[in-house]
Amino acid sequence: MNFEASAKSQDYLARLKAFMDEHVLPIEQDIFDENSRLNESPDWRTWQVPSQIQPLKEKARQAGLWNLFLPDTELAQGLTCLEYAPLAEQTGRSLIAPEIFNCNAPDTGNMEVLYHFGNEAQKKQWLTPLLNGEIRSVFAMTEPDVASSDATNMEATIEASGDELILNGKKWWTTGLGHPNAKIAIFMGLSNPENDKHSQHSMVIVPLDTPGVSIKRMLTACGEYDAPYGHGEMEFTNVRVPKENLIMGLGKGFAIAQGRLGPGRIHHCMRAIGAAERSLELMIKRGLSRTAFGKPLIKLGGNLERVAKARMAIDQARLLTLHAAWKIDTAGVKHAMTEISSIKVVVPNMLQQVSDMAIQMFGGAGVSGDHPVASFNAMGRILRLADGPDEVHMGMVSRLELRKYL
Incomplete structure (x- = not known):
């Protein structure tokens, strides 16, 4: 098995990272602040999209960084699940990034359903405007x-x-x-x-x-x-x-769902790994920049060990997820069920743990909206329920494992 990113994937990743560094991350907090002002009411009928999102979407489309998830060379960029995985990780570094590249859930899963299982009339009426980001x-x-x-x-x-x-x-x-x-x-x-x-x-x-x-x-x-x-x-x-x-x-609902949820779980997990990487990065920078009791925070209270544990956990989760993506590409979703269910348990739990370490390093600021780590932590907790709770996926892994001995 080979998890090395293809030249095509590396090219897209470099362009995606440059786009995010130049256009997304510098204004991320401004967008969060505008979103808070626009959408203070629980009445969804008044909700609005922050003004800077649509211009960023147009820039991303012009840059060819659009619909990266779909393995079609005419409608999208034709990336395999394994090729798209590091790109999903990159977008996961920011809560606003997936929508900017038209790679946001649940639209990606719904577009995959229509692409793989919809008829031509359904594709024309609904898939096309979704791919165009119009709806x-x-x-x-x-x-x-x-x-x-x-x-x-x-x-x-x-x-x-x-x-x-x-x-x-x-x-x-x-x-x-x-x-x-x-x-x-x-x-x-x-x-x-x-x-x-x-x-x-x-x-x-x-x-x-x-x-x-x-x-x-x-x-x-x-x-x-x-x-x-x-x-x-x-x-x-x-x-x-x-x-x-x-x-x-x-x-045919469950047959469709099985096809929808395989790649979709790769996308969720790789975005979560990106969120964990960002959490670790912010944690380290915070720990190096603040002093308490005469020492940098990073050197107090077991924080160095937490950095090491976070690094190990992220890398383990990434390798497991890339393995699942590789198996989907080479053997199909039906033959990658153990791997798909495994990452759905491992990765959100890992994100919870790493983002919690980051929150602790930030102190009171960590649970505020001034930094994304609290939102990353909530993301990890919610993902432990979304697309099936941990217990269901562990049940799947254990059943498949026992089959080897029956």
Whole structure:
């Protein structure tokens, strides 16, 4: 196995890093401050995107740093999962960067669904504007009334009626729902209860302005609304959409989800590794620049050992994630399930630990909005639930491991 970045990947990484150093990181705090002023209200209907984001998106597109995640040479840059991995890590160094390069979740996962499983009409109507950055999308899967760690519990329904599909149910933690440009949801629901449990659900494209779709509220995550993106609670009440909005076919929801979540977890984990690297960098700079009890902070209270532990943990997590990306590219998602589930546990826990070390080094400033380390810490904690909690992924790894002996 070879994890060395290709010449193509190295070229994109150098250009991406230069772009971020020149255009993104110098104004990052200004954008955070503007975002706080624009979006103080919990009412998502008033949320706005900071004024400097769109010009940065246009610059990134002109620079050819756009849709880097999609392995298509005509619609995107044609990078493999392994080639894209270090780029995802680089964008993870800033909370605002993924949107600037049109590589933000959940849009990347939804674009992959439409790219791999959508028909030509669906691609033309919905994938093209997503790839152009003209609209945003959400993924409506998790439900408030069932244990969604077991996705087969989903109770929201999809009923065929003539030329239409009728959708009913509740969804929550629908990320990105508060964004002013959010226009469509990919809704996953129970359509074929008579089938085996992994062939009972389907995915349907639902424009958010369809009658019967209502946003009940935005949820706080670790005390923040995450405006202008947000995590929403929704209700679908006799929502009617054309059958043409069905993706791939009835009962194909879990097959689609498996294809969607493999590369998507690589993206999440590599961005988290980038956040951990930034946390370590900020931690070291803070420790070298501040003095207490006559010594630099970095030399007090076991901080040097924490730096060493952070370095080891980040490098271990990166190697595990690159291995998973390599295996997806060479063997396919179905043959990389152990690796995919492993990184989904290891990387968010690592980010939590490293960012917590950084918070401690910063003291009171570490839990404020003046530095990104508290947000990185929240990101790690949330990722331990998003796309399946730790326990589900450890269960997957243990089942696959036991199979070798049965």
